[in-house]
Amino acid sequence: MPTGFTIDFVSLSIGLVLGAIFVFAYAMRRISALEKEKAAMENMGQTFDALAQESMKKSAESFLQLAEMRLKEAHKDNSYDLEKRQKAISDLLGPVNKTLETMDEKLQTLEKARLTAYTELRTQISHMNEDQAKLRQETSSLVQALRSPSTRGQWGEMQLKRCLEMAGMVEEVHFSLQVSGDGQRPDAIVHLPGGKQVIIDAKAPIDSYLNAFKEDISESERNQALDAHARHVKDHIKRLGSKSYWSQFDSPEFVIMFLPGESYFSAALERDPALIEAGVDQRVIPASPTTLISLCKAVMYGWSQEKLAESAKEISDLGMELYKRISSFGGHMENMGKGLERAIDSYNKAVGSLESNVLPQARRFKDYQLGGGADSLPDLSAVETTSRHLTAPELTETDEKKDS
Numbered sequence: 001m002p003t004g005f006t007i008d009f010v011s012l013s014i015g016l017v018l019g020a021i022f023v024f025a026y027a028m029r030r031i032s033a034l035e036k037e038k039a040a041m042e043n044m045g046q047t048f049d050a051l052a053q054e055s056m057k058k059s060a061e062s063f064l065q066l067a068e069m070r071l072k073e074a075h076k077d078n079s080y081d082l083e084k085r086q087k088a089i090s091d092l093l094g095p096v097n098k099t100l101e102t103m104d105e106k107l108q109t110l111e112k113a114r115l116t117a118y119t120e121l122r123t124q125i126s127h128m129n130e131d132q133a134k135l136r137q138e139t140s141s142l143v144q145a146l147r148s149p150s151t152r153g154q155w156g157e158m159q160l161k162r163c164l165e166m167a168g169m170v171e172e173v174h175f176s177l178q179v180s181g182d183g184q185r186p187d188a189i190v191h192l193p194g195g196k197q198v199i200i201d202a203k204a205p206i207d208s209y210l211n212a213f214k215e216d217i218s219e220s221e222r223n224q225a226l227d228a229h230a231r232h233v234k235d236h237i238k239r240l241g242s243k244s245y246w247s248q249f250d251s252p253e254f255v256i257m258f259l260p261g262e263s264y265f266s267a268a269l270e271r272d273p274a275l276i277e278a279g280v281d282q283r284v285i286p287a288s289p290t291t292l293i294s295l296c297k298a299v300m301y302g303w304s305q306e307k308l309a310e311s312a313k314e315i316s317d318l319g320m321e322l323y324k325r326i327s328s329f330g331g332h333m334e335n336m337g338k339g340l341e342r343a344i345d346s347y348n349k350a351v352g353s354l355e356s357n358v359l360p361q362a363r364r365f366k367d368y369q370l371g372g373g374a375d376s377l378p379d380l381s382a383v384e385t386t387s388r389h390l391t392a393p394e395l396t397e398t399d400e401k402k403d404s
Contacts, residue, residue, distance in 0.1 A: 156202040159260035160188055163289050167296030174303065186245060187258070190299055193306035198299070199245040200292075202258040205232040209264055230271035233259070233286070234278055241282030254283045256295070262288045 157177065164175050171177065175190045188200040211217075212225035237257060246253045257279065259265040265288040269275050279286050287295065 153203060156204070156258070156260045157187055159289065160200065160202045160258050160292075163258075163292045164188065164190070164296055167293045168300045169296055174300070186249075186255075189249065189251075190296065192299060193302045195250060197249050197251045199249060199251050199255045200258050200287075201240055201255060202260065204236055204257055204259045204264065205229075206259075206261075206264050208232055209267055212267075226267055226271050229264075230268040230275065233264075233268040234272060234275060237275075237279050237282050237284045237286070240284045246283070254285055256285050256287050256292065258287055258292055260289065262290060264288070265291075 161171070161177065165171075169175050169190070173191075175188055177188050178185060179189045186199045187202040190198040190200065192198060206229070208225050208229035208231075212222045212229065217225075240255055240257055243255075245251060245255045259268075265286060268286075272278075275286060
């Protein structure tokens with residue numbers, strides 16, 4: 001048993017060794033084949049790589065050539081398009097550039113004008129400030145001067161005369177200044193058509209009004225001064241009403257109280273709205289320069305109508321005189337016509353007498369050949385035309401009819 005087992009074991013071992021050798025040989029052959037395949041594959045890979053590289057090189061060169069050609073064509077097309085676009089843009093922007101240049105020139109001109117105007121404006125403002133300072137000083141001087149009664153009276157009379165002249169009136173023709181009458185001496189008398197007169201007084205008080213506009217005065221003090229101004233104007237209205245100027249002059253039953261400034265009248269009327277009614281009750285009409293000018297304009301219109309009426313009467317008188325003279329001339333023409341008719345009648349009678357009585361006797365001398373070869377006596381014809389009689393009634397009226 002042991003011997004057989006050993007043999008079997010040896011046999012098995014030999015078989016395993018032989019199998020291993022066979023497997024090893026087969027593996028070696030296989031490895032060798034694989035190595036050959038690997039070498040072939042490597043050789044093929046190298047060949048493929050070389051071919052691929054060569055193909056890629058050729059493809060890249062072709063691509064580069066094609067790309068360069070395409071790029072050149074595209075660059076050429078783009079250059080042409082770019083030139084066209086640049087030209088189109090230039091044509092489009094040309095007017096814009098020209099407009100911008102024009103605008104720039106105008107802006108520069110405007111800027112120069114602005115600088116000039118600004119300089120002139122600064123100069124004018126400076127002059128205005130100087131003028132305002134002078135005006136303030138002169139106003140202050142005028143206010144101080146107007147506080148003097150004599151100066152205020154002269155200024156009021158000057159303003160009154162100026163308003164009358166602005167209405168178109170002429171002194172000593174349409175108005176008179178400082179006319180005395182029965183102890184009263186109104187500042188002005190306006191002459192109305194028909195011989196009537198309007199009395200104007202220019203002595204209205206304005207002291208309180210001037211006080212209302214002093215410097216450094218409070219609002220309450222200003223209101224008190226304006227109230228006093230309205231009260232003084234109302235008192236002056238009463239004094240004027242008591243003078244009864246209309247009874248001393250040929251005037252309507254009222255007198256005009258002239259206030260030499262619009263503000264004097266408006267300030268008094270604002271403080272006392274019943275001022276006008278009070279004046280009407282006293283037959284005194286308060287009047288500012290505007291009101292007085294309007295009134296005098298109406299008077300001048302009346303004078304113009306009076307002038308037209310006088311001119312119309314003169315024209316009527318001239319027409320009547322011309323009518324009389326034409327009628328008288330017609331009488332003379334009528335007498336001349338009658339004289340012509342009498343002359344024609346006498347001529348015709350003379351011709352008839354000559355032909356019927358004188359010429360037959362004279363022709364008998366010719367029969368006795370006593371004419372000495374003279375021409376035959378002419379035949380005279382009567383005048384048949386008569387004078388034309390006047391037919392216009394203005395020329396044929398007799399003196400008796402004219403008188404009647």
